[in-house]
Amino acid sequence: MTLNRRDFVSKVGWGAVAAAGARTVTALPAATVATTAAQTADAAAMTAAAVDYADWAAVKGQFRLDPQWLHLSQFFMVSHPRPVRAAIERFRDQLDANPFATVKRGMGFDGGPHEESYPAAVQRAAARYLGGQPDEVALTDSTTQGLALVYNGLTLRPGEEILTTTHDHYVHHEAIRFASERSGASWRRIALYDESATASAEQMVERLRAAIRPQTRVIGLTWVHSCSGVKLPVRALAQTIADTNQKRDEQDRVLLVLDAVHGFGNQPEAAAGLGCDFLASSGHKWIFAPRGTGLLWAPARNWPLLRPTIPTAYDPGPKLAWEDGRLPGPTRAAWISPGGFKAYEHQWAMAEAFEFHARIGRERAAARIAALNTQCKEGLARIPGVRVLTPMATSLSAGIICFEVRGQTAEQTVRGLLGRKVIASSSPYKVSYARLAPSLVNDEREIDAAIRAVRKIV
């Protein structure tokens, strides 16, 4: 029986095993077995049912933020909304009651159908939100980890190059540097704009187009720059790369890697439609997933381009191959999900964050965040001595507003605002600016109060 199943899985995949209902492990006693993903979803729906998600005050009320402060740095590290907290607690209770049975069953280690495992429920929820397929989603701990898995996993050769920009986060550049040092490929940075406030889509597209060389194999971009608040016209940039690829053989095509973290959860479009080849995001920022979670998405055809970096526990294929002493074959998304035991209550509760967004509606959430950001930018721009560095246009900005107060460092501005109970942040870049990030945890009154606080500290 065991051998049959193993052969079966290695030949036709986990889905077919599920369909056949094959199991190697005797079913765990009902009393000790964790609830199924469907039961968990039912419980979550009951928690959510009482909330009117059309009412922004009700959405805001889902967060347990300390009301003594104006929280305008939610993009840094998430506060879990109520349904996510409830899901974490449910999973934690199951794990505390019976860690062995809960992990065996929850992860599908008992040979049960993959579709009934909790990671599968997360993949489905994420795929629905981002507009892709569940088996195109890998689960990670963060954007940092996702980017490292992509750059490290790509096979690059000396003579090839990774092209990136001067606007990306430290972790993105370091992931590129590590990969290029290991492979012998080079890397290069270009500026897509000189002045963030006056950046234009046409200029950014033109600068990228002009920078692509025959040896360019990978382009690393960031959807929303946390140094300036600029949102890239990703579709147009991806189209430029696609045009280049028209003249290239399949194995030489340029791949677009996107750090999506500050657009994922505040933009109206489904991220899978942006045209990038690999997309990395954390869960613990705009998407309101549990802290310490993230994901990678790529279209199905791109996963075989990655070599796994960390052994997986999210698909039995590689382990079965190991047992048989053979190579596992072309990489699948799940094989990139790093294995090793996790804070499972957090990872499994990710599904609930996507449901939270679904209940609000991706486009409604985006419109709300854009409206609060516009209110904030316009208010800041009216204050003499304040310069807003993020573009006013919603086509070129998202949820982060960078600004400076004449005569103050970013740190001084942040400290001044803290003294007035406003939580701002300073951008962690060589040139640092003060940042405010209006989000679904805020309302118009709070934005007005934050603007008044800035006026006071100028």
Ligand SMILES: Cc1ncc(COP(=O)(O)O)c(C=O)c1O
């Ligand atoms: C643009 C960007 N990329 C990546 C990261 C790293 O995110 P994480 O710590 O979740 O990996 C950050 C952090 O805020 C960021 O601003």
